[in-house]
Amino acid sequence: MPQHHTLYAAFADRIDAVLTALEHEGVLPPGTPRGNVSVEPPRDPAHGDLATNAAMVLAKPAATNPRALAGKIVGHLEKDPLIAGAEIAGPGFINLRLAPGNWTNELHAIAEMGADYGKSGMGEGRRVNIEYVSANPTGPMHMGHCRGAVVGDALASLLEYAGHEVVREYYVNDAGGQVDTLARSAHLRYREALGEDVGAIPEGYYPGDYLVPVGKAAAEEFGDRFQAAPEAEWLPIFRAFAVERMMDMIRADLKLLGIEHDVFSSEAALQAAGKPEAAEAWLRAHDLVYDGVLEAPKGKEPPEDWEPTQLPLFRSTRFGDDQDRPIRKSDGKWTYFGADLAYHMQKAEGADELIDIWGADHAGTVKRIKAAVAALSEGEGKAIPFDVKLVQMVQLLRDGEPAKMSKRSGNFVTIADMVEEVGKDVVRFSMLTRKPEAQMDFDFAKVVEESKDNPVFYVQYAHARISSILRKGAEEGFAPSADNLGLLGEDDMALVKRAAQFPREVEMAARTREPHRIAFYLADLAGDLHAFWNLGNADTQKRFIVAQDAALTGARLFLAARIGQVIRNGLALLGVEAVEEL
Template sequence: MNIFTEFRHRVIKAVNALEIRSRDGGELDFSKLGIEPPRDPAHGDIATNAALVLSKQTGIAPRELGERLAAVLAKDDDVSTAELAGPGFVNLRLADGFWFKLLVRMLAAGADFGRSAMGDGKSVNVEYVSANPTGPMHVGHCRGAVVGDALANLLAFAGYEVVKEYYINDAGAQIDVLARSVMLRYREALGEDIGAIPEGLYPGEYLVPVGEALAREFGSELSEMPQDEALAIVRDRSIEAMMSLIREDLTALNVHHDVFFSERSLHEDGARRIRTAINELTLNGHVYKGTLPPPKGQLPEDWEDREQTLFRSTAVGDDIDRPLVKSDGTYTYFAADVAYFIDKYKRGYNEMIYVLGADHGGYVKRLEALARAVSGGRVTLAVLLCQLVKLFRAGEPVRMSKRSGQFITLRDVVDEVGRDPVRFMMLYRKNSEPLDFDFAKVTEQSKDNPVFYVQYASARCHSIFRQAAEQFGKEMSADPEKIHLLTDETEIALIRKLAEYPRVVEAAAQSHEPHRIAFYLYDVASVFHAHWNKGTDNPDLRFVKVNDTDLTRARLCLVQGVLNVLRSGLAIVGADSPAEMR
């Protein structure tokens, strides 16, 4: 129900009615034909560049072609005016009758209004969060969690088959540090005075319950075992406890994954899966033995001035070739990434999306190169980098969490301000831009607080239905047959704004920008509240018109349309559409 897609077909039909051909006598190319809202609403409802993009093909001057096209489009029953503007743009103003019919279609679609088939059932894997299981999630993870989850919701709404995935980084040195840190808390639980936490171990109080659980389960048995055996047991229990903690934090944020993939599984059986992955790359000519020149600036951890096993990533778009096996025979971290990507590829995804922190910017080119090498370009890979979140309280920086001892946890933020404000505000700026999150502002009940303003619009919609029931009886409801009674300019403007929703959904899904949904919802709320305010000054414009049942039923259609869009958009964001504000 994307009116811009619909009018693209109408414009093409109008061009064909002109019976013009390209200079070489062939078919016209409409690939660059644009249909969009004019920048200035005063210019109309729809603008097209058709005359401009077809001028070179046909040899007809843009304004001449635009005049001819406007004359044909003006005959469309749904077009009120078709006017030439600028160098050759054609601006269309649509008839009120078109908006009435569209609102009827919106109401008939209900919760499916805005849903798109553009994904055509293609399978997409969205990997996000993927925090090290070494403690509670911090606020930096929060942004990636919300962006990834909302993007997955958006893509599903746009017709893709989406799998939400979490990559558990449960291998490597940080897990050994976790095990030794928990072992210390275990000894503390047995009554030992452990003193200050040694530098290099995790000091957070969140590890105390893990140590206590081990003491209950094993008594003093672990302290009597050889250290390697004891740490192996502690490592497993610690990862399990940390992932349980992380899942609880994610649930509090309304984030749920379909798949939790363990990095440790790639290292099992002598790292068989990593070896197999490298062998597959080798057979396809993407691996060689060689040395790398020292990179400029600070040397990365995996650089060695010796012969190594290297991924020929420069042949597929990377800046430098990447080490897979070090000179001592151990695998690099990227080698596990290779095995993980190949595992995903064999699961049959058409597209893979990684939502990573800004500190992972150096991974983008190597992952893109890996996708080209493994899939031969058949798989699309995209990486979204989330910039830092800075926390404030009434303008003052917030720096410390009592729970972690080092950082502000995700749960600290959710517990204080609520899930919905966190999710909405994490999307109220593009992920590639830094975000300032002020505890005071996100709980403020004003227009300056976007999440409140949007949810207040939802509550107002419900309030209007309650008022109508009180005034006319519980049987009072919206009646699409009365929609033609909507004649005020702001009523039509509200329908226009609702009509943009399918286009916003498709554009946001195509660009992987879920923040567009949050921005759009705020715009809908603004237009809705503006019309409500007009009714405050002019009783004739109120949604519930006393002594006029038909007009009230017509206006309830408008309210229902607003409510449907708010519910749908907020569901993509991952927030509620409340019936009342508390």
């Protein structure tokens, strides 16, 4: 894969070379640690193109004050032909202005690399397992699952783009009581499909119409064999049959969002393979599970029938939890935590790092599952980094009012309904326009609004606008050309400077595991493009197509095409298609 050394990394290397020279000159002690030296865009673009804190963080080991050390660093940097100016700011920051050639080189790099511009090798050799969605297989995908699905999928694409090997995993919770309820609900629809009048759906069953086709499929598969049979005979068969049909429906719903997983792991299969027992044995051997009495629930009066029960408890208090947690229930079945622990042990066998995307309602479980994974992976001799990303719920609105529910599902808005109404791209981009841990409103009317307040439209419009400029240029006989990039002025260069931040944004988003940074960046780039376009309304020389100046027009069309490429690369990371026209 072609790699592009980001502009920021290239100048970090040049500053590093200056620091090495200062060591040789005796200004810095040999081997001074440089880990905290950063090179980044200044907060205010008026201050220059790059800023470094080198003098601030190295003054102490150099036994001098930051401004004095900054003076020595600047003395070297001013001799660099790629640097047009270096100045000391405030207590000792150094601001750099780069020679224009750096920016035209960046345009050439975007042209050369195309869809690979922004790719990184930072994750090379690392295998990351990302588990996301993992909805119970009891019904169609609904809005409660949508945000986590998009965040997980965009994070997977981002980490791949940054060089990691990624496994996208879905954990099928097919071992709990809710799956027995599903089997009973499906059996009811099966009897209905055989012509029986089953009356109203009983309380506690799944009422949605989505089980009607499952009942019909069961009638075709089994005939009337189980119509009057005792439950013990049909329950395990209907459980497996209904879960399989539900997972087909879930996969189809996710596909509407452009999401496909590599691995589907079954909780029932995990338990059948004895994985929880193996995890318990290992934890007992390392004194992390013991038989103890579970305390009464804190802050509540225990129920009258509550009595202390001896259960196998995980020592989660060792890891900051407020009490030790049971891994089995009093009937010997695994608790959700016990099964989950074994599942994470299984995932850790094939990965260098684990990431889970969970709904915010699981916040209470994070500490103990992280503790368990830390204990297990340390015991295996490799500490596996494990990150849990919590995603807040989305409030669905229609013109500011709560949105109505779907008939198919019984009581919620499905992903299929949403995609049908506003389209996959709008749903995906919208879900990334806020940090996942922030509350979010999704208003069906607002997300399709054609205004600059709607980031989905704003970014898509920027790409469509560029496509239109290039079409219009071709109609008028102009083609993008790199021959006269020296004619581009300061306003043009501001666009290039924003585009040049894309590879750095990718690395930062991948490092922090925050795909929404790419959506934020695209909104900024689109904003710059629209602002530049508006300059042309007041000054014809600032237009992309300046009819009487073919050389400048060729350079501007080359610039426009490169900005379009960066927008496409960013949108592709988010799983959103760039439109040619709106």
